Amino acid sequence: MAGSSVLFRADRDVPGLIVKFGNYPLHHGGVGAIRSLGRLGVPMYAITEDRWTPAAHSRYLERAFAWPTTGAEEPAALVDGLLGIGRRIGRPAVLIPTDEEAAVLIAEHQKELAELFLFPSVAPELPRRLASKQGLHELCVEHGVPSPAAAFPETYADVEDFARHARFPVVAKNREAFVRRRRPAVPGTTRIEDRAHLLALARGWGEQPGVILQEYLPREQAEDWIVHAYFDENSTPLALFTGVKVRSWPPHAGMTANAYVVDNPELAALAEQFVKRIGFTGIVDLDLRFDRRDGRYKLLDFNPRMGAQFRLFENEAGVDVVRAQHLHLTGRRVPEGEQRAGHRYVVENIDLAALLAYRRSGYTTPHAPERPTGTEYAWVAGDDLRPFFTMMARFVGPGAQHLYRLWRSSRRAVTK
Structure with missing residues (x-):
């Protein structure tokens, strides 16, 4: 699904670059970002593990830079590699990190990277602290935000x-x-x-x-919620969305497999206030758990970058968090609008397995609407089918075996 009508124009002279480190080629979030900006006419580039990843086969990708990394390389080597890609692109590009390693590297090396790239200016130490479970917990205690x-x-x-x-x-x-x-x-x-x-x-x-x-936090007494947003240099939200997680994989402990947009003003205010207090700028992906025993939302994860399921969220003007960042960094206004309440997001290659596991557990999500107002699929898109078929080719066999191993290792796992 290509999304709702877009009521704005993006700067097509400023490309986007998907930045990812490590070996996880079946990443639907990167494909979603390529499509999101590519549909606006923005030239898109991506760092990929090789030439045969789903992202590399999107019709909206100008070029894939095959650069196999582990995420454990020396920062100087990663910065040099990024700068080399920037020179090959030949003009300033908006950086879109898809993992913590990339987000932290960009924040901690802003001076070197600013010559060739556009990205939100953030306190250099903040993304690393937010990505750390201990650092996040300490920030929650410091600012009075509930956490386990x-x-x-x-x-x-x-x-x-x-x-x-x-x-x-x-x-x-x-x-x-x-x-x-x-x-x-x-x-x-x-x-x-x-x-x-x-x-x-x-x-x-x-x-x-x-x-x-x-x-x-026992899952039978809790609900899993997510917040995706983009904050400007004053930590003011230019786009902010709330939703509920229906299923994840591995069950109750992994990435989102199925989720809905659900309006939650209380949760939106909590997220906005926390980000304002810590002074963060950029895209955020938050996981919170509502504990019915005490009626509080408890912050579990603060991802200082785009979340894989960000395409669940879009406002009436056609703005998602990746589009909001590109608009803002290129000096354009970010149109406001209500989020698409009732909209659903499905990750096809993991949701069926998650559905079967959740049925056995008896867990249900009370806030999920009976019928979605629309569905966004992670992989299938009528205007861009090749990533889906590439995903299937890589998923069958080794990918399916990996899925099984994740399930086996998580049989004693719980939600975050």
């Missing part, structure tokens, strides 16, 4: 002390976002049932456990 109770053990003895006083079950997560590219302590969000289970796991975490131990 958490502990950050530095040694095995700290884990033992936590185990003596903890109320189980608890949740273990990797403390830093970047660790997933290296050797994570846990495979993902992991539910820990009791003291013995925790100590057994902790023996494999080494002398310095890189984990956060967090309060478990």
Whole structure:
């Protein structure tokens, strides 16, 4: 689905560049960004793992720069690589990071990158702190934003002390976002049932456990909500959207597989106030959990970049967060408008498996409308079919096996 009618014109002289580090070729968010700006006539470029990724085959892509990375390279090497791509593009381009590594690199090397690229100016240390579970928790405490109770053990003895006083079950997560590219302590969000289970796991975490131990928010007493927004240099939202997550993959612990746009003024105000207090500028993707036991929204994740499911959200003027950023950075007004309440987003290659898993668990989302007002598919688009077929070619076989391994590793996982 191409979206609603667009009531504005973008600057077609300023291209966009999708920036991603690491090996995750089946990334629908990057494809969505290429389509979103490409449909406006904006020339689009992308960093890809190779020439056979779905993004590389979009009709809206001018050129794919095949650059295999792990996300663990030295920052100087990544900056040099980005600058080399910028010179090949030949004119200033808007940077659109799709992962934390890219967002942090851009923030921490603004002076070098500003020569060839356009991006929001943000406090250099802020994206790294927001991407860290510990950094985010500390910011929430500092600014009075609800978040799950958490502990950050530095040694095995700290884990033992936590185990003596903890109320189980608890949740273990990797403390830093970047660790997933290296050797994570846990495979993902992991539910820990009791003291013995925790100590057994902790023996494999080494002398310095890189984990956060967090309060478990039972899914039967909670709802998963998402906020996507773009904030200007004054931390004022130029586009802000709220929605509810229906399903994720791995179940209750992974990326969004199915979601709806749902108006939530309380949640929008909470997100706006927090971003204002910390002074963030740019695109945000927030995950929050509404705890019915105390009636509070608890912030779980603050992604300082575009979220993979951002195309769920668009206002009546045709503005999504990627379009808002491009308009703002090129000096154009960002049109206002109501969000498309009731609109649905489906990630085809993971939603069927998620649906089956959720049916077995009996979990339902009370705020999801019975009938969507429209559906945006992550991969299928009538005006751009090649990414879907490329995805299917890569997904069948190794991709499906990877999906199965994710499910196996998350059988004891819970929602974030």
